[in-house]
Amino acid sequence: MSSEPSNHEDAAAESVAEEAVTRLEDVQRVTDAALAYLDLDDLLAELLNRVTEILEVDTAAVLLVEDDGRTLAARAAKGLEEEVEEGFRLPVGRGFAGRVAFRREPIVIPDLERTPGEVVNPLLREKRVRSLLGVPLIVEAEVIGVLHVGTTSAREFSDGDIELLQMVADRVALAIERSRLAVQSQIAETLQRSLLPRNLPRPPGLALAARYLPAAHESAVGGDWYDVIELSPRRLGLTIGDVAGHGLAAATYMGRLRSAVRAYALDVESPGEVLTRLAQFAEHEHSRMATVIYATLNLDTWAVDFARAGHPYPLHLKADGSAEFLSAEAGPPLGTGAVATYEDHRVTLDAGETLIFYTDGLIERRGQLLSDGETALVEAAADAPDDPELKCRVILSKLTEGIDVADDVAVLAVQSIGLGELLEVEVPAEAEQLATLRHLIRRWVATHDGTDDDCAAFAIAVSEACANSIEHAYGPGDATITLRASLVDGEAKLTVRDRGEWRDPRGANRGLGIPVMKEFMDDVQIETGDDGTTVELRRRLGDGP
Amino acid sequence: MPELARLSLESDGDVELARVAGEVDASNVDDLSLRLLEAVTNKSRALVLDLTETVYIDSSGISLIFDAAARLRNRRQQLRLVVPPRSFVGEVLAAVSMERSVPIDPDLAGALRAVGSSG
Numbered sequence: 001m002s003s004e005p006s007n008h009e010d011a012a013a014e015s016v017a018e019e020a021v022t023r024l025e026d027v028q029r030v031t032d033a034a035l036a037y038l039d040l041d042d043l044l045a046e047l048l049n050r051v052t053e054i055l056e057v058d059t060a061a062v063l064l065v066e067d068d069g070r071t072l073a074a075r076a077a078k079g080l081e082e083e084v085e086e087g088f089r090l091p092v093g094r095g096f097a098g099r100v101a102f103r104r105e106p107i108v109i110p111d112l113e114r115t116p117g118e119v120v121n122p123l124l125r126e127k128r129v130r131s132l133l134g135v136p137l138i139v140e141a142e143v144i145g146v147l148h149v150g151t152t153s154a155r156e157f158s159d160g161d162i163e164l165l166q167m168v169a170d171r172v173a174l175a176i177e178r179s180r181l182a183v184q185s186q187i188a189e190t191l192q193r194s195l196l197p198r199n200l201p202r203p204p205g206l207a208l209a210a211r212y213l214p215a216a217h218e219s220a221v222g223g224d225w226y227d228v229i230e231l232s233p234r235r236l237g238l239t240i241g242d243v244a245g246h247g248l249a250a251a252t253y254m255g256r257l258r259s260a261v262r263a264y265a266l267d268v269e270s271p272g273e274v275l276t277r278l279a280q281f282a283e284h285e286h287s288r289m290a291t292v293i294y295a296t297l298n299l300d301t302w303a304v305d306f307a308r309a310g311h312p313y314p315l316h317l318k319a320d321g322s323a324e325f326l327s328a329e330a331g332p333p334l335g336t337g338a339v340a341t342y343e344d345h346r347v348t349l350d351a352g353e354t355l356i357f358y359t360d361g362l363i364e365r366r367g368q369l370l371s372d373g374e375t376a377l378v379e380a381a382a383d384a385p386d387d388p389e390l391k392c393r394v395i396l397s398k399l400t401e402g403i404d405v406a407d408d409v410a411v412l413a414v415q416s417i418g419l420g421e422l423l424e425v426e427v428p429a430e431a432e433q434l435a436t437l438r439h440l441i442r443r444w445v446a447t448h449d450g451t452d453d454d455c456a457a458f459a460i461a462v463s464e465a466c467a468n469s470i471e472h473a474y475g476p477g478d479a480t481i482t483l484r485a486s487l488v489d490g491e492a493k494l495t496v497r498d499r500g501e502w503r504d505p506r507g508a509n510r511g512l513g514i515p516v517m518k519e520f521m522d523d524v525q526i527e528t529g530d531d532g533t534t535v536e537l538r539r540r541l542g543d544g545p
Numbered sequence: 546m547p548e549l550a551r552l553s554l555e556s557d558g559d560v561e562l563a564r565v566a567g568e569v570d571a572s573n574v575d576d577l578s579l580r581l582l583e584a585v586t587n588k589s590r591a592l593v594l595d596l597t598e599t600v601y602i603d604s605s606g607i608s609l610i611f612d613a614a615a616r617l618r619n620r621r622q623q624l625r626l627v628v629p630p631r632s633f634v635g636e637v638l639a640a641v642s643m644e645r646s647v648p649i650d651p652d653l654a655g656a657l658r659a660v661g662s663s664g
Contacts, residue, residue, distance in 0.1 A: 233572070234549075430572075431570065431571040432572045434570045434571060434572055435549055435568055435570060435572065438601070456633050459601070460601070460603050460637065463603055464603055464604055467570065467571045467604070467605065470571065471571065512604035512607050512608060512641055513603070513604040515640065515641060516603065516604050516607075516637065516640055516641065519637075519640035520640075
């Protein structure tokens with residue numbers, strides 16, 4: 001007799017255990033890791049499928065809060081597909097789903113036949129839904145939507161049912177949030193990339209290069225930028241900046257700052273004045289904090305004027321391999337509320353020197369001193385190859401080696417050409433380049449002990465040869481001229497090569513270029529072949545024989 | 546950045562004075578030429594082109610001067626140049642024997658005296 005109740009207890013315990021196992025299986029079905037690989041629509045459809053099976057319900061629906069924060073819109077449904085197709089919407093606070101969102105807790109309607117006023121969706125009546133259970137979708141304490149299930153026969157939802165549905169809701173909320181972030185960061189990255197210059201200018205005698213590395217975490221993309229503005233044929237504007245924060249909002253603000261710099265740069269010459277105006281713009285926008293350097297580069301003199309708003313120091317790499325941070329006083333970052341003016345500082349590049357601008361992501365490391373990052377940058381910059389493109393790449397890869405880069409990083413390098421015995425530059429066949437080219441030739445001749453007369457002579461001869469190429473050899477288009485200078489035993493030889501065919505001089509006073517070249521050079525040779533014209537100019541340098 | 550060349554124009558009665566400071570090459574010669582010819586009206590008797598502050602000129606600038614001289618000659622107007630001796634511009638103009646076509650004075654006062662201007 002004693003075994004009877006015991007048997008009964010065993011049976012009860014067994015059924016509890018069975019139920020627990022079933023519940024565990026149910027939970028596993030809705031938290032299945034494989035679901036993470038589905039896109040959002042497939043994931044929602046699959047979760048609604050599973051939840052209707054597990055809870056043995058007839059309908060299931062997900063409604064999401066719209067951007068306005070006040071409206072719920074149907075996003076996915078099973079058994080109530082028309083709800084999604086017809087774009088059903090209702091205000092937060094009204095109807096069944098509206099109340100779940102408003103009260104931020106599960107709500108059960110045991111029998112709609114007795115309380116028909118509790119729903120506003122006619123579809124629920126049409127489908128003869130009798131019992132409903134709804135739970136909120138919550139992300140970081142914010143309701144982003146509602147998940148509800150329903151049955152066409154009256155049903156008592158148990159605490160276990162509510163718990164399971166809430167678990168599914170959490171899963172759905174997470175997936176939706178993830179998908180929203182992914183879309184946002186994709187937009188942010190696309191926006192960012194579209195705002196970075198695709199091709200940098202290639203002025204004679206100077207080389208520019210830049211690299212941008214998005215943060216390792218997709219959602220961290222956003223605030224860094226660099227820009228090169230062709231202010232005039234002989235002057236460039238250079239910007240590097242970093243907007244605080246990440247994601248779409250940072251990228252959008254970055255775009256506004258970038259445009260503002262461009263506008264002010266065309267208006268005023270002084271970089272300090274550009275930043276002073278930019279700071280006023282930033283205050284007016286009431287937006288996030290940003291750091292920026294704006295610089296102008298004189299292509300003739302290689303003088304760089306710059307102003308700095310809280311941005312990391314530019315690095316000046318000398319030809320002898322030494323390096324110096326340009327730590328001249330700076331104004332505060334933009335958007336700090338401080339009324340600020342910014343001062344101009346000047347650094348002039350000598351031949352073969354490089355100026356490196358970068359954003360803080362390059363030198364800031366968690367748990368490390370900033371000065372360690374700076375030291376690492378100096379070492380990497382000095383060791384890297386001279387070519388500015390390679391320099392940027394190598395610096396980036398060395399400083400981010402083995403690190404999950406938490407911040408995006410931008411690097412911009414500008415380098416003046418070395419003036420060794422051999423000089424070769426390619427220039428666009430445009431008259432606007434002539435003055436810059438003359439400066440470059442004067443500099444090269446002077447470096448190799450040429451007198452003022454030598455400098456002037458080569459400047460005009462080279463300019464004439466190039467002007468001939470520009471005028472006669474090419475129509476409009478992307479043509480280039482190659483200039484090569486070399487030094488042999490005190491005699492300088494310059495060749496100007498184009499890939500066109502010189503036409504006969506037009507007009508009575510045209511064709512004066514050749515006599516002028518001959519006047520200033522010891523020897524002038526002009527050779528025209530099928531593949532272009534080469535002018536060779538020679539003159540002995542210095543006061544020697 | 547200042548323009549490659551700066552042109553300043555002055556009128557002294559029927560004598561036009563044009564000063565060119567900076568560099569003249571193929572990139573700015575057309576613009577300079579246009580502005581120079583606009584400065585000379587039917588009432589003008591002479592144009593004095595002062596190249597004292599011109600630090601660079603090449604064949605495009607030489608063409609400009611030859612063209613201007615021919616136009617003014619057709620309109621019975623004079624052209625005189627001011628070029629300091631032993632300057633780069635002087636050297637370039639000498640290379641094409643400019644002095645045979647257009648009178649050159651070493652300073653502005655001389656040029657103005659020669660065209661009979663009071664200023």
